Amino acid sequence: MTIKPPGSGRGAGRKGLTQRVTKTKLKESSRRWLQRHINDPYVQRSRAEGYRSRAAYKLLEIDEKHHILKGARRIIDLGAAPGGWSQIASTITDSTNDNIRVAAIDFLEMDAIPGVHFIQMDFLEDDAPNRLIEAVGGKPDLVISDMAAPTTGHQRTDHLRTMHLCEVAAHFAIDVLAQGGHFLAKTFQGGTEKDLLNLLKQNFRQVVHVKPAASRAESVEMFILAKGFKGRKTGVADETEAEPG
Numbered sequence: 001m002t003i004k005p006p007g008s009g010r011g012a013g014r015k016g017l018t019q020r021v022t023k024t025k026l027k028e029s030s031r032r033w034l035q036r037h038i039n040d041p042y043v044q045r046s047r048a049e050g051y052r053s054r055a056a057y058k059l060l061e062i063d064e065k066h067h068i069l070k071g072a073r074r075i076i077d078l079g080a081a082p083g084g085w086s087q088i089a090s091t092i093t094d095s096t097n098d099n100i101r102v103a104a105i106d107f108l109e110m111d112a113i114p115g116v117h118f119i120q121m122d123f124l125e126d127d128a129p130n131r132l133i134e135a136v137g138g139k140p141d142l143v144i145s146d147m148a149a150p151t152t153g154h155q156r157t158d159h160l161r162t163m164h165l166c167e168v169a170a171h172f173a174i175d176v177l178a179q180g181g182h183f184l185a186k187t188f189q190g191g192t193e194k195d196l197l198n199l200l201k202q203n204f205r206q207v208v209h210v211k212p213a214a215s216r217a218e219s220v221e222m223f224i225l226a227k228g229f230k231g232r233k234t235g236v237a238d239e240t241e242a243e244p245g
Contacts, residue, residue, distance in 0.1 A: 003060060003069075005051060006087055052111075054214060055146060056084035058223070059184075061212035066225060068182040073101060074140040076132050076176070078123055078169050079147030079186075080104035083113050089144070090115035103135035123147065123165075129172055139178035145169040145185035148221070155220075159188045166224065167196050174203050179231040188220045200226040 051057075063069045075089040086104045095101035095115030104110070105119045105128060112118065117135040121128055147169060149161035166185045173183040183204070200207045205228030215221055 003088060003091055006091070051084050051087060052082040053084035056088055057214035058212045059085050059088055059144065061214055062184065062210055062223065062225065066208075066210070066227065068142060068184060068225070068227065072141040074136045074138055074178075075102050075142045075144065076136055076140045077102065077104040077116075078143065078145035078172075079106055079165075080116075080118065081106040081108040081110040083110050083116070085144055085146060086110075086113050086116045086118075089142075100135060100137060103132045103140075105132060124168065129175070133176055139176060139181075141178050141181045143169065143173040143177060143181070143183050145183075148186055159220075162186065162188055163193055163196070167193070167199075170196060170200060170226070173226075174199070174229070174232070177229045179229055181229045183226040183229070185224055186221055187224050188222070196224075200224070203230055204228055205230065 059069075069088070069092045072089075072092055075093055077086045077089055080086050083104070086102060089095070089102045089104075090113055093101035093115070097114060100115065100117045102116045103119070104113075104116050105121060105123050107120065107122045109120060110118050119128070119131055119135065121131075145166065147162070147165040149158065149165060151158045152161075166187050169185050170183060173181075177183065183200070187209075197207065204226035207224065207226045209222055210225055211222040215223075
């Protein structure tokens with residue numbers, strides 16, 4: 001599937017340029033991060049092609065291999081700001097302000113995107129799931145989550161906090177997805193919790209970990225993809241064991 005970029009943005013034509021950060025008030029570690037960021041080819045490409053963040057290419061690269069966007073009519077985007085994934089979702093679904101097919105949520109502000117109903121609130125708040133479903137107007141074919149907890153600097157703590165968000169997102173996807181739908185969520189290297197993997201394997205036909213090229217090599221982030229939602233069980237709860245990992 002070929003997705004046309006949303007348009008030229010500021011910084012078009014700057015590909016291949018190397019820039020140096022010279023602000024003297026920055027700490028050396030901050031200066032190194034900023035210089036790496038502005039010289040990142042994905043950052044430069046996102047500016048040239050009009051995407052709000054380099055994260056857009058993570059979703060596009062995952063879709064190139066796994067085809068999760070094909071046929072999606074409704075999409076819910078968790079942890080959406082600044083909106084790179086929502087831009088793609090709105091294009092794929094032909095969502096418009098008069099016919100909303102994409103709902104997005106983040107506790108951070110996000111500038112409006114045509115065809116995207118944005119809710120600024122914490123996804124962990126009790127009424128967030130209902131507001132998302134109401135906004136998108138039906139069962140989504142795809143739930144995508146780029147949520148990550150604010151880092152503390154303690155690797156194990158950061159991992160556990162982000163894995164909790166991933167687990168909550170997974171339960172939400174299982175509650176709302178249309179049959180055959182897909183779920184994609186950010187996780188961290190260090191292992192997806194066994195209970196979460198079992199939950200996904202029980203409810204989806206295929207579960208894989210992916211790390212797209214657009215995800216920086218030194219980053220511990222990766223994504224868990226669950227494809228082919230089997231549909232919600234009725235009556236007695238499903239107690240079958242998950243297939244071996």
